[in-house]
Amino acid sequence: MERQWIERILQGDRSAFRNLYDEYFEYAVRTAVMVTKNREWAQDAVQETFLRAYRNIWQYDKSKPFKPWFYTILLRECYRVMEREKKVVPFGEQLDQIAVEPKLPDVSVDLYAALQSLDDLYRIPLILKYLHDYSEREIAEMLDVNVNTLKSRLLKGREKLKKGLGGEPYGTEA
Amino acid sequence: MERKLKERMLDESRFDPGLKEAMWERIEAQLDIESPAASRSRTHAKRTQRSRKTMRRIKISTGLAAAVIAGAVFLTMPAGTAFMKDVRSWFAPEKKVEVNIEGEKEQTNQKLHESGKTNGEQTPGNSETSKETSRYVIYYDQERYKLEQQGGKDVITTTTPLPDKYPEVSFTIEQRPGIQPADAAADLEKQLAAGYAEVRKAEQVTEPIAGYRIYAQDGKDWNSKVMVVYVVDNGKQGSFVLTEKYFLEASEGHGSRFDQMLKEFKVLSE
Numbered sequence: 001m002e003r004q005w006i007e008r009i010l011q012g013d014r015s016a017f018r019n020l021y022d023e024y025f026e027y028a029v030r031t032a033v034m035v036t037k038n039r040e041w042a043q044d045a046v047q048e049t050f051l052r053a054y055r056n057i058w059q060y061d062k063s064k065p066f067k068p069w070f071y072t073i074l075l076r077e078c079y080r081v082m083e084r085e086k087k088v089v090p091f092g093e094q095l096d097q098i099a100v101e102p103k104l105p106d107v108s109v110d111l112y113a114a115l116q117s118l119d120d121l122y123r124i125p126l127i128l129k130y131l132h133d134y135s136e137r138e139i140a141e142m143l144d145v146n147v148n149t150l151k152s153r154l155l156k157g158r159e160k161l162k163k164g165l166g167g168e169p170y171g172t173e174a
Numbered sequence: 175m176e177r178k179l180k181e182r183m184l185d186e187s188r189f190d191p192g193l194k195e196a197m198w199e200r201i202e203a204q205l206d207i208e209s210p211a212a213s214r215s216r217t218h219a220k221r222t223q224r225s226r227k228t229m230r231r232i233k234i235s236t237g238l239a240a241a242v243i244a245g246a247v248f249l250t251m252p253a254g255t256a257f258m259k260d261v262r263s264w265f266a267p268e269k270k271v272e273v274n275i276e277g278e279k280e281q282t283n284q285k286l287h288e289s290g291k292t293n294g295e296q297t298p299g300n301s302e303t304s305k306e307t308s309r310y311v312i313y314y315d316q317e318r319y320k321l322e323q324q325g326g327k328d329v330i331t332t333t334t335p336l337p338d339k340y341p342e343v344s345f346t347i348e349q350r351p352g353i354q355p356a357d358a359a360a361d362l363e364k365q366l367a368a369g370y371a372e373v374r375k376a377e378q379v380t381e382p383i384a385g386y387r388i389y390a391q392d393g394k395d396w397n398s399k400v401m402v403v404y405v406v407d408n409g410k411q412g413s414f415v416l417t418e419k420y421f422l423e424a425s426e427g428h429g430s431r432f433d434q435m436l437k438e439f440k441v442l443s444e
Contacts, residue, residue: 014205018198025194030187037190043197050201059389059425061374111175112182130176131183144394161175 002066009057013058017054022048028074034127035078037116041085052077067134068141075124075142108166114164124156125150187389204292215328269313275427284313287321289328289347306351309409313438315431319345330435332428341399341421345432347439351412358413359386366390366401379404382436383416396423402432409441 002023008016028049032042052073060069115126128139140150181249271284289309312328314321330345350358361377366373370390379387385406392399402418416439418432 014202023199025197029189029193030184033187033189034183043193047197047200050197051204054201054205056425061372063375104262110182111179112186115179115183126179127183130179131187156279161179 003062004059006060006062006066009054020053021050022089024070028070030131031071031074031127034116034131035124036082038085039131041081042078045074045081048080049074065138068138071142072144073127111127111161111165114161117164118157118160122153122160125153126157126161129154207272221326230420266316268316271315271434271438272314273431275430276391282315283317285316285390287314287328303322304351306410306412307349308410308412308414310347310414311438311442312347314345314435318431339397341397342419343421343424343428344417344419345435346415346417346418346419348415349408349412350415351408351410353413354411355386355405358415359388359403362403362405362415363388366403370399370401376405382433383439389423394422396421398422400425400429402429404436406439406441409443414439414441 005016005019009020025046028046029042032045032049033039035040036045049070053070056073060066117122118126121123125139125143126141128134129136134142135149136147136154140147143150145153177190231258267286269284269286271282273280273282288311314330318333320333321330323329323330327346327348333342336343353361363373363376366388370392372391374389376386376388378387383404383406385404388403388405390401390403398421400418400420400422404416404418405414406414408414416436418429420428420432
């Protein structure tokens with residue numbers, strides 16, 4: 001179905017673009033809210049993402065899944081908005097830089113606050129993993145890193161979360 | 175922990191239910207500004223049909239008018255004079271063209287280039303069409319770009335050279351007589367595979383020009399090289415190869431401008 005929409009969008013069919021919008025809107029907004037930590041910025045990022053996806057749909061490689069292509073644009077737009085607000089460094093540098101240990105919350109801090117206090121290097125993969133249940137391969141593609149690097153970041157991210165929560169054992173339903 | 179984390183994320187990322195429609199309206203409004211023609215496709219079923227009929231009528235009328243004018247011109251020519259000897263009488267030497275750059279409309283002054291001529295003079299070795307080669311015309315933005323002939327090819331580059339840190343930005347037109355577009359496209363696809371990390375399969379397109387399109391990209395950084403090749407029929411069992419070179423960050427700038435130029439590329443049937 002998604003492929004058909006894209007074919008129709010390429011022909012300029014706005015209703016097919018609306019179908020795609022319906023499909024991706026909710027999680028795009030949720031992701032942008034989580035990544036930017038700001039609802040207004042998230043709206044700017046999501047709106048621009050859909051516009052860019054529409055304008056540049058001809059650049060999308062139809063032999064590959066659409067989702068990573070779309071989320072790559074979304075994450076770039078999130079960082080573009082955050083950069084504009086002078087809160088973070090550009091996306092590319094962000095992914096490449098060595099993480100600086102952030103100030104971790106104390107034991108009274110909840111799981112969400114602990115996640116959001118992590119460095120983006122670990123925070124973003126964890127958001128994509130647990131908010132969307134994306135596979136490691138999909139996330140690696142979105143972030144343009146190899147799967148092993150991604151696995152390592154997820155592992156370290158979980159460890160930091162656990163540490164931030166005062167040692168709650170990872171993998172339990174507690 | 176994973177379940178709790180997901181629940182907390184879903185809870186924290188809740189949004190106003192009215193946001194979806196409000197944002198869609200903003201997106202549509204923006205797209206309408208950028209492309210009023212496309213906005214018509216929203217409720218397009220009947221309109222599109224009607225529009226196609228109208229376009230067909232316009233095309234037929236234009237075709238008839240052109241045929242009548244061509245006939246009149248032909249009858250007034252001395253015997254033996256090549257038909258359409260001077261394309262400048264058919265194409266304006268300059269014209270204003272509106273281009274869409276990153277959502278903004280921009281007026282550009284475009285200059286006519288007729289292959290085989292430079293500054294109104296015939297170019298040696300390239301002045302006449304043969305049984306296998308064709309001539310063409312193209313309009314290009316004369317304020318931003320210049321057209322030079324390099325090794326039998328027409329190359330459009332920026333008037334001001336880009337600093338070294340930028341990859342090449344150019345638009346090259348070359349002719350491959352005797353090689354059918356499908357064969358030329360297949361050949362180019364193989365050649366590109368050697369130099370670019372990602373090469374998409376050649377596909378037939380109708381926009382911005384009818385022919386084959388091969389897209390190649392060398393990485394995902396701002397300055398990663400991009401090459402887009404279009405292969406067009408030269409009308410004599412051969413091909414024209416039109417190559418756009420730029421970098422990823424310039425896709426919506428130079429990339430869009432080159433695509434617009436492609437729309438103005440016309441092979442002359444002489």
